[in-house]
Amino acid sequence: MPRRQFLRLSALAGGALLLPSGCAVVPGGVPTKTAAGKADTLLLVEFQGGNDGLNTVAPISDPLYRKLRPTLALSEAEALPVGRDLALHPALKPAMDLWSAGDLAVLLGVGYPQPDRSHFRSIDIWDTASDADRVLTSGWITRALLARPRP
Known part of the structure; x- marks a missing residue:
């Protein structure tokens, strides 16, 4: 698949932002209606x-954006x-x-704080919400869902 086509399709993944606002995602992955019809929802797109x-x-108003990206700038x-000062890609x-x-x-x-310049370790830190000197085996989303009261 050509890179540009891949990027277009990836940007279309922003369509996931169009989840109905009256749905909440619960452990098990089954959307459910909330009593009031609307839920506080965090959709993380990474x-x-x-x-x-x-x-x-x-950074649409920054002159360096166009200067340094003459063929790529929006x-x-x-x-x-x-x-x-900012603009979203038109696919969004x-x-x-x-x-x-x-x-x-x-x-x-x-x-x-104190990044170690390792891309892989940085991903671990983000995924687990751990300190840079601590290694966790569960992600922050898993821990947050497990801490919630069961319906």
């Missing part, structure tokens, strides 16, 4: 490899503004209603 983060959420005409247009409603947030520049 791109591991292949994603061009600077074209997913682009054009202002196609970019979807999400503030004065289905997510704009969520953004406008205040139901979508983008976290940029997230890191952790």
